[in-house]
Amino acid sequence: MKTSFACLILFFVFISCKKEAKLTFEPMEIAQKECADCPDVSISIPKAIEQTKLTRTINRTLREEIISLLLYDDDLEATTIEEAITSFTHGYIELKEEYADETAQWEAKIDGKKVYEDDALLTIELNAYLFTGGAHGYGSKRFLNFDKKKGTELENWQLFKDLENFQKYAETEFRIKENIPEGKPINSTGFMFESDSFYLPENIGLTKEGLKLLYNQYEVASYADGPIEITFPYNDVKKFLAKKIKS
Structure with missing residues (x-):
């Protein structure tokens, strides 16, 4: 009985700590x-x-x-x-x-x-x-x-343990999403990356859906194109991230 009671107390302490984390x-x-x-x-x-x-x-x-x-x-x-x-x-x-x-x-x-x-x-x-x-x-x-x-x-770079390879991965996925042919310049379909080279946006955020990259209007495209974003499921990018994300 004492063992069961002690376990019950530990259970409530654990639940309480989980709540306090928020x-x-x-x-x-x-x-x-x-x-x-x-x-x-x-x-x-x-x-x-x-x-x-x-x-x-x-x-x-x-x-x-x-x-x-x-x-x-x-x-x-x-x-x-x-x-x-x-x-x-x-x-x-x-x-x-x-x-x-x-x-x-x-x-x-x-x-x-x-x-x-x-x-x-x-x-x-x-x-x-x-x-x-x-x-x-x-x-x-x-x-x-x-x-x-x-x-x-x-800072954005602090989210990663392997920023260089994440950027390469992100460019590949960005090209697929935006239908930019492999081997062609990143601006070949109308984007406006400076120096015609892919780079990560100023805004990178953690969301419930995954790691989101967001280019605001004018950042790499015209106003009419609106914001450009791509979201990576955490399972796909966890090897690049500095901390384990609870998805």
Whole structure:
């Protein structure tokens, strides 16, 4: 009986530890105060609520990414999202004062969500749409990867133990997906890789479906082509990755 009771306790401790491995987030909503001469700004991102090195890194990284998207004047410094919204608003107002009849209302929509988490790694996807005039706005996606054990943000290369061979593998798969003939230049079907050489995108993220490579609009193709992405099942790329991924 004592053995069974001890096993039961260990079982609940194990389950509790498994649950504790997941971070807790709360939604954070920020919007521009309504006014006649203000751009339409809305932000919805997850906020990590524990007070640890990791959560501070996550929240700071999200804040810095949003500030970089909204900061209109490079000569100004903004340390908060609210200050960045103010900068974005001033940019719109200045342009409207100069071109009153030609300035369409600016818009900024930013939202974030967790797309992958295990005991060691976390990925947050940050989506943004900005319109500051012209024929159309610009949408972009950013993957933010974190090492939960070290409490740090990961650079793309840190996701891999064999980056060189992964890039070769990715190019082969990219050519197959996009119907680019073997032996032909990577831009032979209309892509716009610099120096006509394949390279990995700025955005590589862990998702439930697999490892995703994402080229945002204009990165390697025209605006009309939209974002270009390819997802690799973890079983196909695990030999290249620095950590074991729970698929």
